[in-house]
Amino acid sequence: MKRSIMHIKTIATLAIFLSGFGYAMAEPVLSPDMAVREEIYPFATQTLSDEQFLTGTSGKAEQIGGILSLPQGKGPFPAVVLMHGSSGVGANIEPWVRQLNGKGIATFTIDSLTGRGYKQLGDKQAALGRLNYIADIYGALDILAHHSSIDPKRIGLLGFSRGGQAALYASMTRFNNLWNKSGARFATYVPFYPNCVSVYKDDDKLEAGPVRIFHGGADDYNPAGVCEDYTQRLKKAGVDIEMTVYPEGEHGFDVPTLFGKSLQSKTAQTARNCKIREAENGILMNLDTSAPFTYEDQCVVLGPHVGGNAAAAEAAYSAVLAHFVKTFELN
Template sequence: MLTRESCSTYFRHVIPMAFFVFVTSLSCVGHAQVARMEVIPFHSSTLTDEEFLDGRPGKPITIAGELRLPRPGTERFPVVVLLHGTAGITSTVTDWEQDLLAMGVATFVVDSYTGRGFVSTINDMSTLGRLVQIGDAYRALEALQKHPRIDPERVMLMGLSWGGHAALYASLKRFQRMRGPASGREFSAYVAFYPPCNIGYLQDEDISAKPVRIFHGSADDYVPVVACREYVNRLRVNGKDIELTEYPGAYHGFDSKAFATPLKLQQAQTTGNCRLQEAAHGEIVNVATNKPFSYHDSCVGHGLTLAYNQEVSARVRTAVKELLPARERAKTGPD
C-alpha cells in the first residue's frame, strides 16, 4: 500500500525513457506559484474492462494524486482533475498543471500507474484495462469533495489521450450509477484531449447534462478523429451538450511544448483502426470480425507522431479557461 511518504518520493519521477530528454530539457522559468502541495492517497480498484462493464469489483488498490493550490488563505478553490495517457505523467501533464494554476484554479494530478506497478503502457496496452482511469477519477472526486480547500461543486475532469478516453466516458450516466461517488456528485465538466472514441459502449448516448468537450487534431495518426466526429454527431442529434473542436493539421500532443521537434514512436501500440463494441457481460467485440477483441487483431497497429502546434496550443488553453468555473463564486472555509 502506498503511504504519503512513499508517494511523495516517487510520485512523478518515473517516466518512459522515450520522453526523458524532452521532460528534462524543459525550463522551470515562468512556472506558476504554488501556495501548497499535498500528496493524497486514495482507494481505487484494478480491474479488466470486462469486469468494469459487468459491474464486478476488481482488486482493491491504493493510488495517489498530487493536489496543488494556487494561493494561501481559506478560499475554497475550483479544481481540475488531470488524467494522464499511456505514457504516464509526462511534461504534457505538468505543463497543463502549471498553466491551470496560473489561471487561479487548483490541480489534482492522478497517478494511475505507480501504485499498480506500471511506468508506461504505450507499447502494450493489454497490460491494463482502458476503463480503470474512470474508476480512479470517481474515487479522486470522492477524496476532493471532502477537502476543506476544494469546492465540491466545481471539480472539472480533464484527460489526455487514454486519459481523455476516461474523461469522455466518465460522463456516461450508466458508469456514474455503477461506479460513481456515493454522494451522487459529478464533475462540473468533462474535457477530453485527443481521446479514442472508437468503442461503442451500451447506453453511451445517455451522458451527463454537464458540458462535455473534445479537442482533437485532424492529422492525429494515433487515435484518428473520425470516430469522435461520429460519436459527437450522434449525441448532438439527441440534444446533448457535447462539442468537438477539431484543429486542422494538428497531431497527437499538439498541446505539449516537449514536442516542438516532432517525435515518431515506432513501437507505440494503436487501436485507432479498430471499431469495437460492448456486448453482453462486458465483452468487447471487434466489429469487423464479430469476435472478442484482442490486441493481436489485425486492426491493431504501431506508430505514433507527437508534434507541438504553438497556435493550436494557445487556442485550446483559451478554450479550457472559458470552461473553468468562475472564480468569483469561490467560497471561504467549510460549509
C-alpha cells in the same frame, strides 16, 4: 551611516555573486501561477478488465496516488482533475497545473501507473483495462468532494489520450451509477485527443456537465474523425457537447517538449482501425471478426506519431481556461 553604506555594499556584492550562478535578484520568486500548497494523497482503487468495469464486478485492490495543488487566495476553490495518458504524467501536465492555478483553480494530478508498477502502457495497452482510469478518476473526485478547501459543486475533469478517453466516458450516467461513490458529479468534462472507436451501451446518456473535446486533425494515433461522428450522435441525443479540431495538430499537440517535432512511436499500439462494440456481459466485440476484441487483432497496428504544435497548444490553453472560468463562474 557607515553601517548603512556597508549594508548596501554587502547586498550589492551578494547580488553580483549570485548573478554569477544564474540567480536574477530582480525577478520575483512568487508568481501568480505558483501553488501555495501541495498535498500528496495515496488512495484506494482497483485494477479492472474492461469486462469487470462494464459489469460492475470487483477487481484487484490497488493503491495509487495524486497531487493536489492549491492556488493562491481564499477557498473553497474550484478544482480540475488531470488524467494522464498511456505514457504517465508527462511534460504537458505541469503547464496545465500552473495555468489553472493561476486562474484560482486547484488541480489534482492522478498517477495511475506508478502505484501499479508501470512506467508506461504505449506498447502494452492490454496490461490495464481501457476503462480502468475512470475508476481512478472517481476516486480522485471522492477526495476532492470531501476536502475543506474545495467546492464540491465546481470540480472539472481534464484528460489526455487514454486519459482523454477516460475523461470522455466518465461523463456517462451508467458508469457514474456503477462506480462513482463520491456523492458528487463533475461540473464539466474536457477530453484531449481521446480514442472514440468503441461503442458502449447507453453511451448517449450523459451527466449534465458539458463535454468539450479537443483533437488534432493530423492525429494518426486516435483519429479525430471517429470522435466527430460520436459528437454528432450525442448532439442529436440532446447532449451539451462540442469538439474543436486543430488541423495541424498531431497526437500530444500540447506537449511542450514535442513542439516542432513529429516522432514515430514505433512500438506503440493503436486501435485506430478497429470497430468495437459492447455486447452482452460486458464483452467488447471486434465487429470485423465477430469475436471478442484483443490487442492481438489485425486491426491493431504499430507506429503512430506524436508531435507538439505550439500554435494549437496556445489556442487550446485559451479555449479551455475560458471554458473553466465560465463553468466555475469565476471573475
